[in-house]
Amino acid sequence: xxxxxxxxxxxxNKWKDERAPLFVFGQNVFQPGLRSVHEGGVDWNxxxxxxxxxxxxSPATGSPGxxxxxxxxxxxxxxxxxNACVFSYSEPYExxxxxxxxxxxxTLSCLFLFFPTNEVFAFYELREE
Amino acid sequence: MVISVExxxxxxNKWKDESAEILVxxESPFRQTLRGIDGQGVRWAVxxxxxxxxxxxxxxSRPIRRAIIDFEGPAGNLSVLLTECLIIYxxxxxxxxxxxxxxxxxxxxxxxIFLPEEEGFHFYELREAI
Numbered sequence: 001x002x003x004x005x006x007x008x009x010x011x012x013n014k015w016k017d018e019r020a021p022l023f024v025f026g027q028n029v030f031q032p033g034l035r036s037v038h039e040g041g042v043d044w045n046x047x048x049x050x051x052x053x054x055x056x057x058s059p060a061t062g063s064p065g066x067x068x069x070x071x072x073x074x075x076x077x078x079x080x081x082x083n084a085c086v087f088s089y090s091e092p093y094e095x096x097x098x099x100x101x102x103x104x105x106x107t108l109s110c111l112f113l114f115f116p117t118n119e120v121f122a123f124y125e126l127r128e129e
Numbered sequence: 130m131v132i133s134v135e136x137x138x139x140x141x142n143k144w145k146d147e148s149a150e151i152l153v154x155x156e157s158p159f160r161q162t163l164r165g166i167d168g169q170g171v172r173w174a175v176x177x178x179x180x181x182x183x184x185x186x187x188x189x190s191r192p193i194r195r196a197i198i199d200f201e202g203p204a205g206n207l208s209v210l211l212t213e214c215l216i217i218y219x220x221x222x223x224x225x226x227x228x229x230x231x232x233x234x235x236x237x238x239x240x241x242i243f244l245p246e247e248e249g250f251h252f253y254e255l256r257e258a259i
Contacts, residue, residue: 024205026173028246037197037208038185043244046155046175048205068166076177076204079166115172117246119157 003087003111005067009057011089011111012069015125016052023107023124024048024071024078025099030120034096047099048073071123080113080121088112095124104128130218134194137216138186140240141198145181149237150255153177153200153207159249178202209250215243 025047032041050073058066071078093110105126113121154163156174166174179202186196200207219239221232237254
């Protein structure tokens with residue numbers, strides 16, 4: 001299901017308010033789907049565990065405001081400017097098979113962010129089992 | 130100093146053998162210096178503490194040399210393909226005057242990898258007890 005920017009911001013804010021445990025996975029191109037660098041077709045993968053620390057939406061000033069999402073984990077953080085992204089939400093959604101699973105968590109949902117430049121970041125909402 | 134993929138692989142293997150603590154700071158698009166998400170046009174920026182977990186390099190991968198570097202950290206992982214990229218090896222003594230003291234106090238060396246799609250990955254070998 002595709003989401004609007006406003007709906008994606010609402011989802012990030014909900015996850016922030018709930019301090020939902022998340023797993024984020026990013027890569028430079030989506031065309032071959034989510035895959036590891038070792039499978040070929042992508043130049044980098046990033047994965048991080050953590051929570052949403054901040055969602056900032058600049059007040060409307062006639063031009064598109066800057067919507068930023070700050071994600072923080074233990075000894076790592078990721079910030080994204082999401083204005084120009086296309087969003088897709090799935091529930092439930094399994095993580096790609098090459099990602100090592102943490103048996104303590106199950107995946108509840110996934111929010112994909114697609115940048116016009118082809119980069120993709122997938123946010124997986126987790127729940128402790 | 131611009132170095133080859135082979136030379137970068139040697140540095141990364143050394144970091145792996147020594148279990149060196151690495152801080153990676155990456156963003157896209159990269160322009161001159163790391164600017165963070167508040168920099169004009171920066172789409173994403175990431176910082177992560179990691180160690181090199183695997184260096185995959187084949188001497189036979191001609192004509193274009195390729196290496197895949199895997200990093201692991203407490204927060205997650207990072208994998209990067211080194212092929213047609215610009216790689217710069219840096220020494221903290223080469224840092225700008227305003228940053229040199231901090232760079233020398235906190236880092237041993239740095240490897241900067243610039244990919245064709247404008248991503249910049251900066252790997253800082255940290256001194257112990259940082």
